[in-house]
Amino acid sequence: MDTEAQHTERDPSATPAPGPAEGSRSARSGALSRPLEGPWRKAAALLTLCVVFLLLLSHFVVQPFLIPSGSMEPTLQVGDRVLVNKLAYRFGGEPRRGDVVVFDGRGSFVREGDQGNPVGRAVRSAGAALGLTEPAETDYVKRVIGVGGDRVVCCDRRGRLQVNGAAIDEPYLHPGDSPSQVPFDIVVPDGTLWVLGDHRSRSSDSRDHLGDPGGGMVPTGRVIGRVDWIGWPFGRWTSLGGPAAFAHVPDAGAAHG
Known part of the structure; x- marks a missing residue:
């Protein structure tokens, strides 16, 4: 073998x-x-x-913004996604009485300070920019009641706000709310805004910062944009126009003169 x-x-x-x-x-x-x-x-x-x-x-251009609270009811409801027009005031335009605006409340409604982990802040900012997450805690949505030079008073004998001596009927107020339970008489400095929520009994707004530095005034430079549309849910799709409530208000110079 x-x-x-x-x-x-x-x-x-x-x-x-x-x-x-x-x-x-x-x-x-x-x-x-x-x-x-x-x-x-x-x-x-x-x-x-x-x-x-x-x-x-x-x-x-346009930023989606998720409404996180009921401070602007009934105009804006919790969970609404609105579209904020960032070009509204970019080319010389100024916020007007009655505009609903989104603004950065740092320096007026909240103190300037550390914003936390930069990576987490960037991720949250990206989600908020796409309308997927709640906005930063320093971002607010309110209605402009007074602009620079205006005198805003609460309230007249019928319980209405007065701007430059003209009484304001506010059809957007939440049913059952009064214009304000807090009396005030202020003159809005130039370059700032006096803002209130439509649901006055549930809104933390300029009234709550009367005793703070700045007196609750929001610098126009902190305004992110104007809320022009409700984009979601589809059943609430609508545009937001400035109400006629302020059409008869005289300019500040004419009123004071």
């Missing part, structure tokens, strides 16, 4: 070449994986471009 020949034939160190079936399986597997990579890569790139576009649109 030729044992050496048998050992040579059965040597496991010799690697057999892949057969026709095995080779074709490998080729098919590679061919299937390559076409799948293309669509996934394109989808990821398209999604990234869409997110970047939305973030740029939100930063410069």
Whole structure:
């Protein structure tokens, strides 16, 4: 018996070449994986471009804003997503009486200070910019009642606000609310706003900061934009116009003169 020949034939160190079936399986597997990579890569790139576009649109033009509280009811309800027009005051325009605005309350409603972890703040800011999460705690939505130079008084004998001596009937007030339970008589400094919520009994607004530095006045430079539309839910889709309540209010100079 030729044992050496048998050992040579059965040597496991010799690697057999892949057969026709095995080779074709490998080729098919590679061919299937390559076409799948293309669509996934394109989808990821398209999604990234869409997110970047939305973030740029939100930063410069129109920002979705999730309403977190009932301070503006019935005009705005909890869970509404409104569209904030950031171009409204960018080219020389100024907030007007009756406008509903979103503003950064730092320095007027809350103290300037540390805003926490920068990474967490960036993530939250991106979510808020897309209307997916609640806005920062320093962002507020209120109605402009007085602009620079206006004298705003609460209240006349019928319980109405007065702006530059003109009594204001406020159809947007929450049913059952009075214009204010807190009396005040203030003159709005130039470059600032006096703002109130429509649900006066549930709104923390300029009245709550009368004794603070700045007296509850919001600098116009802190205004993020004007709320022009309710975009969600679809059943509440509508535009917000400045109410006619302030149409008869005289300019501050004419009133004081």
